Amino acid sequence: MSPNTMLLSITILLSMVYKxxxxxxxxxxxxxxxxxxxxxxxxxxxxxxIIPIINCDTAVPRVNEYAFFCRKIVQTIYHPHKDSELRVTRGCGWVRHEKDCYRADNRDHLETVCQCFSDHCNSAESLNSTTASALFVALAVCLYFYR
Incomplete structure (x- = not known):
């Protein structure tokens, strides 16, 4: 194995380590x-x-052995006698859903809940770590074979 191939392999492996x-x-x-x-x-x-940032491990009492993650909830609340209201809540989560984002349509509100797993990730839409790793590997392979 050439030194360049070994370096590329180590770089790819290290990019996938997440702790x-x-x-x-x-x-x-x-x-x-x-x-x-x-x-x-x-x-x-x-x-x-203007927007607080919290460490979920110290700010939220641990209710189980699962790791915390960030969550963003967007609700459209329907009122019978006035315009609907948009409400956004950002914070920590501890019970994961099988999907990164899901919608719930109830009689009085529409809700979209998204979960993410890196610091400050509940500010907006973001790439998850698997997608980011795949893009990095694709770029590394292209650069390796392009030269």
Whole structure:
């Protein structure tokens, strides 16, 4: 095995190693913090001042042995005598769903719930770690064979 091939193999393997001891998530509710609707509108400094970020392992009592993750819930709440209301909640989750995102349509509200597994990932839509790893491997292979 050539040194370049070995280096590429080690790089690919190391890119797939994922270890986390704590996860940090945005923690807000648009009912009392309108910035919670879309945190990506703000630069990092401003976002850090107006939207709390919490360490799920220390802020939420552990209810089971499962690892925490970040969650974002978008609800459209239907009111009988006024316009519907958009509500966004961001925080920590501890019971995983089989899908990264799912929808629930109830009589009085429509709800989309998304879960993600890296720091600050509940700010907006993001790539999951498997997709990011696959893209990295594809790029590395293309660069290796292109030269």
């Amino acid at each position: 986390s001891t704590a996860i940090y998530c945005f923690y807000c509710n648009s009912a009392n913090n309108s910035a919670c609707i879309d945190p990506t509108k703000f630069d990092d400094e401003m976002r850090g001042r």
